[in-house]
Amino acid sequence: MEYTNKNFPPLKNDRLLKAACGIEVDKVPVWVMRQAGRYLPEFQAVRAQHDFFTVCRTPELACEVTLQPLRRYEHLDASIIFSDILVIPQALGMTVEMHPGVGPVFPEPLKDISEIDNLKEDGAVSRLTYVGDAITLTRHKIEGKVPLIGFTGAPFTLMGYMIEGGGSKTMSKTKDWLEKYPKDVHRLLSLLTRVIIDYLVMQVESGAQLLQVFESSADHLSREQFIEFSVPYLKDIRNGIKAKLEEKQLDQVPMTIFAKGGGHSLDIQAEMGYETIGLDWTVDPVEARKIVGNNITLQGNLDPQDLYKTPEEIKKLTIDMVQKFGKHRYIANLGHGITPQTPLESMTVFTESVHEVV
Ligand code: CP3
Numbered sequence: 001m002e003y004t005n006k007n008f009p010p011l012k013n014d015r016l017l018k019a020a021c022g023i024e025v026d027k028v029p030v031w032v033m034r035q036a037g038r039y040l041p042e043f044q045a046v047r048a049q050h051d052f053f054t055v056c057r058t059p060e061l062a063c064e065v066t067l068q069p070l071r072r073y074e075h076l077d078a079s080i081i082f083s084d085i086l087v088i089p090q091a092l093g094m095t096v097e098m099h100p101g102v103g104p105v106f107p108e109p110l111k112d113i114s115e116i117d118n119l120k121e122d123g124a125v126s127r128l129t130y131v132g133d134a135i136t137l138t139r140h141k142i143e144g145k146v147p148l149i150g151f152t153g154a155p156f157t158l159m160g161y162m163i164e165g166g167g168s169k170t171m172s173k174t175k176d177w178l179e180k181y182p183k184d185v186h187r188l189l190s191l192l193t194r195v196i197i198d199y200l201v202m203q204v205e206s207g208a209q210l211l212q213v214f215e216s217s218a219d220h221l222s223r224e225q226f227i228e229f230s231v232p233y234l235k236d237i238r239n240g241i242k243a244k245l246e247e248k249q250l251d252q253v254p255m256t257i258f259a260k261g262g263g264h265s266l267d268i269q270a271e272m273g274y275e276t277i278g279l280d281w282t283v284d285p286v287e288a289r290k291i292v293g294n295n296i297t298l299q300g301n302l303d304p305q306d307l308y309k310t311p312e313e314i315k316k317l318t319i320d321m322v323q324k325f326g327k328h329r330y331i332a333n334l335g336h337g338i339t340p341q342t343p344l345e346s347m348t349v350f351t352e353s354v355h356e357v358v
Pocket residue numbers: 032033034035036037038047052080081082083084085086098100102103104151167214216260336337
C-alpha cells in the first residue's frame with residue numbers, strides 16, 4: 001500500500017478528540033507529555049545509535065519512537081509525533097545541537113537585534129517537510145489505534161531559546177531585549193508566528209489530528225508581560241490555523257495551549273480560541289474550572305515528581321486528581337514532561353488509574 005495522507009486507517013479510539021471538543025466520553029482520555037523519551041529503554045537504544053536530530057529528521061525513526069510508548073502502555077489514548085520545538089529555529093537557518101546531559105545548545109545564538117534580518121523565513125516550512133512525512137507514516141503505522149498529536153513551540157518560548165542559546169534559569173538576555181527593544185521583539189515574534197501557522201497547517205495536511213502549542217517558558221513572564229509578548233501571538237496562531245484550514249477546505253482540528261507557569265492568566269487563556277488549556281501542577285483543578293468556565297477542556301496536571309512515589313501513592317494522587325477535574329471536558333496528563341529517571345511502572349499505574357475512575 002502507498003502511504004499517502006488520503007488513505008489513513010479509521011480511528012478506533014476517539015476519546016481524546018471527543019474530550020477536546022466537549023463531547024461525553026466513556027473514560028477520561030490520558031496521555032503524557034514527553035511520553036516518547038529517555039525514561040524508555042527502547043528509546044535509549046535508538047538514541048545510542050542515532051543523534052537526536054537525526055531521529056527527528058528520519059521519518060522511520062521518528063515513527064518508531066512515537067509508537068514505542070503505545071506498545072508498552074495499553075491505556076494511552078493518544079500519541080504525539082516525535083520531534084522537538086527547536087526544529088523551527090533550525091529551519092530559519094540557526095544551528096541547534098543536542099548535547100547529552102546538557103540539552104539543546106545554539107553555538108551562535110542571536111546576539112544583536114540586527115541578526116533578526118539573517119533569519120531565513122522564506123522556505124522555512126519547506127525545510128520541515130520531514131516532520132510532515134513522519135506524521136503521515138505514523139498515521140499509517142498506528143493503524144487508527146489512537147489519534148496523533150502535532151505540536152510546535154510558541155513564539156515567545158522559541159525566541160527565548162534563540163536569544164539565550166539554550167535553556168536558561170533566568171532568561172536574563174531575553175528579558176533585556178523585552179526591556180530595550182520591544183519593537184524588534186514584536187517583529188521577531190511576528191515572524192515566528194507566520195512560520196508556526198504554516199508549519200501547523202502542514203502538520204494537519206500530513207495527518208495531525210490535534211495540535212498542541214508549548215509556551216513552556218511562560219513561567220518567566222508576569223501577567224502583564226504574558227499579555228504583551230505571548231497572548232497576541234497565541235491568538236493569531238489559533239485564528240490563522242482556523243482560517244487557513246478553511247481556505248484549503250481541510251477539516252478543523254482542536255487545539256491545546258500549554259503555557260507552563262501561566263496559572264496567573266487562565267481567564268485570558270480561556271478567551272484565546274483554544275479548545276483545551278493545559279495546566280501545570282501549581283494550579284488547583286477546581287479553581288481552574290471556576291475561572292475558565294464550562295466551555296473549555298482542561299488538561300493536566302500531576303506533578304511529574306509524583307511518579308517517583310510508590311504505586312499506591314501514585315494511584316491515590318491520580319484518582320484524586322481525576323475526581324477533582326471531573327469526567328467531562330478533561331484530558332489527564334502530567335503538569336509537565338515526564339522526567340528521565342521515572343520508573344517504568346509508574347506510567348502503568350498512572351495511565352491505568354485514570355481509566356479506573358468511573
Ligand atoms: O512529547 C513527546 O514524547 C514528543 C517529543 C517532544 C520532545 N521535545 C522530544 C525530546 C516534545 C513534544 C518536545 C517539546 C519540547 N522541546 C519543549 C516543550 C515541552 C517542554 O518540556 O516544556 C521544549 C522546551 C523543548 C526543548 C528541549 N528539547 C529541551 C529543553 C531538551 C532537553 C531537556 C529535556 O527535557 O530533555 C530537549 C531534548 C529532548 N526533546 C529529548 C526528547 C526525547 C531528550 C534528548 C535526548 O534524547 O538526548
